[in-house]
Amino acid sequence: VFSSDNVPQAPEDPLFGLMAAYRKDTFEKKVDLGIGAYRDDNAKPWVLPVVKKAEGILQKDPNLNHEYLPIAGLAEFTSAAQKLMLGAESPAIKEKRVASFQTISGTGAVHLGGLFLSKFYLRPNDQPIYFSSPTWANHNQIFSNVNLPIKTYPYFSPQTKGLDYDGMRAAVESAPEGSIILLHACAHNPTGVDLTHAQWADIAKVIRAKSHFPFFDCAYQGFASGDLEHDAWAVRYFVEQGFELCIAQSFAKNFGLYGERAGAFHFVTGPGPDAQNTIGRIASQLAILQRSEISNPPAYGARIASLVLNDRELFQEWEENLRTMSGRIIDMRKALRGKLEELNGKEGSWKHITEQIGMFSFTGLSEKQVLKIREDAHIYMTKNGRISMAGANTGNVEYIAQAMDKVVR
Numbered sequence: 001v002f003s004s005d006n007v008p009q010a011p012e013d014p015l016f017g018l019m020a021a022y023r024k025d026t027f028e029k030k031v032d033l034g035i036g037a038y039r040d041d042n043a044k045p046w047v048l049p050v051v052k053k054a055e056g057i058l059q060k061d062p063n064l065n066h067e068y069l070p071i072a073g074l075a076e077f078t079s080a081a082q083k084l085m086l087g088a089e090s091p092a093i094k095e096k097r098v099a100s101f102q103t104i105s106g107t108g109a110v111h112l113g114g115l116f117l118s119k120f121y122l123r124p125n126d127q128p129i130y131f132s133s134p135t136w137a138n139h140n141q142i143f144s145n146v147n148l149p150i151k152t153y154p155y156f157s158p159q160t161k162g163l164d165y166d167g168m169r170a171a172v173e174s175a176p177e178g179s180i181i182l183l184h185a186c187a188h189n190p191t192g193v194d195l196t197h198a199q200w201a202d203i204a205k206v207i208r209a210k211s212h213f214p215f216f217d218c219a220y221q222g223f224a225s226g227d228l229e230h231d232a233w234a235v236r237y238f239v240e241q242g243f244e245l246c247i248a249q250s251f252a253k254n255f256g257l258y259g260e261r262a263g264a265f266h267f268v269t270g271p272g273p274d275a276q277n278t279i280g281r282i283a284s285q286l287a288i289l290q291r292s293e294i295s296n297p298p299a300y301g302a303r304i305a306s307l308v309l310n311d312r313e314l315f316q317e318w319e320e321n322l323r324t325m326s327g328r329i330i331d332m333r334k335a336l337r338g339k340l341e342e343l344n345g346k347e348g349s350w351k352h353i354t355e356q357i358g359m360f361s362f363t364g365l366s367e368k369q370v371l372k373i374r375e376d377a378h379i380y381m382t383k384n385g386r387i388s389m390a391g392a393n394t395g396n397v398e399y400i401a402q403a404m405d406k407v408v409r
């Protein structure tokens with residue numbers, strides 16, 4: 001029987017609570033460093049010029065209608081998404097051993113992957129899924145909801161404010177053989193700390209030796225460095241090494257298509273004579289899961305991304321737009337670090353801000369300091385000291401630096 005007494009009050013999503021508190025604040029110089037979306041130098045959302053252009057093209061298309069997409073989504077979108085992620089010359093694409101499904105952005109892709117693995121991944125010893133500590137908070141919920149046991153590997157070193165590679169490696173090495181290892185492809189959320197190429201190659205060896213299964217979450221390709229190839233390096237390296245793996249790909253940040261929910265899930269099987277058969281079976285099961293969850297994915301965002309991804313000129317313009325976004329973020333990192341070090345006179349004391357990459361920076365501020373900065377300066381950030389660099393601009397970066405400097409003294 002249903003008893004409403006059996007439904008406890010759930011805690012509020014911390015990020016959405018923070019946004020609400022920011023909106024309520026009437027202080028003129030308030031700053032939102034919690035947001036997970038790009039803002040321009042005037043703190044406004046930015047519709048990418050190339051997206052506007054694609055929207056114009058779409059609106060003029062006389063054949064445009066609102067019919068359902070196929071279960072796997074818009075084929076020209078998923079095939080372009082595949083090439084973007086794996087590289088047009090990828091052996092996996094050439095050997096037709098990739099199954100790709102359009103999903104409800106990156107979240108939907110992580111979920112579809114989680115659901116698929118919860119049904120078909122053999123875990124005789126109850127092998128868990130491991131993700132980094134910390135990670136994007138939703139990972140926890142998504143994988144718990146499909147009943148995969150969760151464990152974490154160390155990732156961030158509070159001392160260096162960089163990667164705790166030794167800790168990560170040791171945990172991956174001692175995980176029970178055949179565990180699932182979730183990896184952020186680039187621009188790790190929330191720390192902004194990524195592995196070097198040498199570390200990726202080394203962790204790949206450990207993953208192979210332990211027969212673990214790599215699951216890549218790629219939410220920031222092109223947005224992190226401004227270079228699509230560079231940001232896809234780790235995924236492509238693992239595929240080249242012949243791993244069987246899966247990838248959740250989001251187009252929210254790199255196209256600014258947040259609310260349109262454009263994303264893709266890719267499953268790549270290892271090479272071998274039976275690979276095409278295998279991928280056919282996998283795709284058939286993914287189709288059933290997709291059908292039962294969403295029937296078919298939303299069309300609008302995928303149509304826009306598809307137009308851009310499949311047109312040489314639009315693609316180049318998109319790359320330009322990506323460089324604008326990532327360039328502004330990198331400039332803000334330099335400005336924030338520069339002002340902070342100017343204030344305390346200690347060169348290198350905030351170097352982690354420019355060493356980290358992508359939308360977020362893990363400042364190292366404690367929860368107490370975070371709350372103090374909110375109270376004193378009306379600057380909003382998550383309790384773990386993560387700041388969204390997208391919230392910084394030429395008009396407020398000095399103010400942010402002054403407030404941060406004050407709170408750490």
Ligand code: PLP
Pocket residue numbers: 036104105106107108110136184189217218219250251252258263
């Ligand atoms: N994965 C990571 C690591 C993220 O940071 C995000 C967004 O913040 C996502 C996935 C998914 O985002 P979306 O569902 O908007 O594509």
